[in-house]
Structures are given as C-alpha cells and as structure tokens.
Amino acid sequence: MSYVFMKVLESSPERYDFGIKILSLGRINKIMHDMADSVRSGDSVLEIGCGTGTLAGMCGEKGGMITCIDLSDKMLSIARRKIERVKERVDLRRLSAMEIDTEFEDHSFDIILSSLVFSELEDDELRFVIHQCCRILKKDGYLVVVDEVEPDNLIPRVFYRGLRLPMAISTYILTQRITRPIKDFKEKIKESGFNIVEAKNYGFRTQLIKAQKRD
C-alpha cells in the first residue's frame, strides 16, 4: 500500500533508494536478491524500468548480460554510477516500455525482470508490455516481476481501494501521477502465453511472480 507514494520518490531520484527502503519496510533488498536469483552466468537479461540500477548491478555480479531500459535520465545517471563495477555487462538505455515492440527482436532474452514498474502502466499498456515480453523472450525464457497487487476477492479489494485512496490523491496532488495496484496480475500474465511457476508474497500486497514462456 505504501507504494502509492512511489511517484513522489521518483520525482527525487537521488533520494529514491533511501525512500524505497522505507516504503518497502526494508524488504526491497531481499526482493531484488530473490529476483536476481533467477539469473545465471551468461544469461541475456532485459530489465524494464531499472530505476537507480540496484537490480542491474546484482545481475551483473552474477554474470548476466543486462539491457536496462528506463524513461528517466536522472534515474539512469544514478544507475550508471551504481553499475560501474560491472559496466561491461550492463547496457543502460533511455527507452519506454512501450517501445520494446520495435526495439527488440523475437527471442532476444533469457530473462525479463521488472520491479515496481507495471503498476505505473495503464491496463492496456500493461497487457501490451506483457505480450511483448513473451514475444522477445527465448523459448522457455522467464518473466520475473514484482509489484503491488490488488486483493482477488471483492470485499477486501473495495476495502483496500478505500484505504489507498487518500494516499493516491495526495500523491496525485504532488506529482500529477499515480500508481495502481495490479488487478488479476497472474491472469494477465497467463493470457499472454506464460505459465506461472512461482508466486511469492512479501506482505503489504507486494508479490513476486515468476512465469515461463509457454511453447
């Protein structure tokens, strides 16, 4: 729920790492290590919305070859400093997730990673991006995503939205942007040609989903 304030943090990238630790109640490091665990040496990896490059650095240390995309020049410049030790294995590009259809060929990556980005997309954008992820993954490739998900059942969902609303309004006043917890996340991923192989909850509606491209 606290991720509702993410847009406020993003407007001040130099404070992002500190802020996200607080919003995630200290869980962000564990979450990113869990995501990086899927990467093997030599894997070609795409990270969508790399932010300040923490996860990219971890994947680089594991020997992955990572292409990182993000919309924000400020985030990318912080990431550039952070991945210095593994810079020969990390390619940072200013690119929108909405451009991956023209930028990457079919079967380009072993793994696609993305944390706390899909909740920033509109529903039709999210479906488009997941569909493209399936296209650009190699056979049996993995999509590993972490984000804020909505409760599945109606009453908890309504209650959750009600609790979140005042925070969403204050974030909107400060940034003119909002994030939205993802509804039916697993179903959307399955519909795009994946099998879910792992779903892990970190509390406060934060979920990691690991999905494998179907034949």
Ligand SMILES: C[S@@+](CC[C@H](N)C(=O)[O-])C[C@H]1O[C@@H](n2cnc3c(N)ncnc32)[C@H](O)[C@@H]1O
């Ligand atoms: C909340 S931050 C998450 C950063 C990092 N993945 C993390 O977990 O700390 C969201 C990031 O996604 C980027 N972003 C948002 N929409 C995007 C889009 N359509 N394409 C690429 N990057 C995007 C933002 O610039 C920001 O760096």
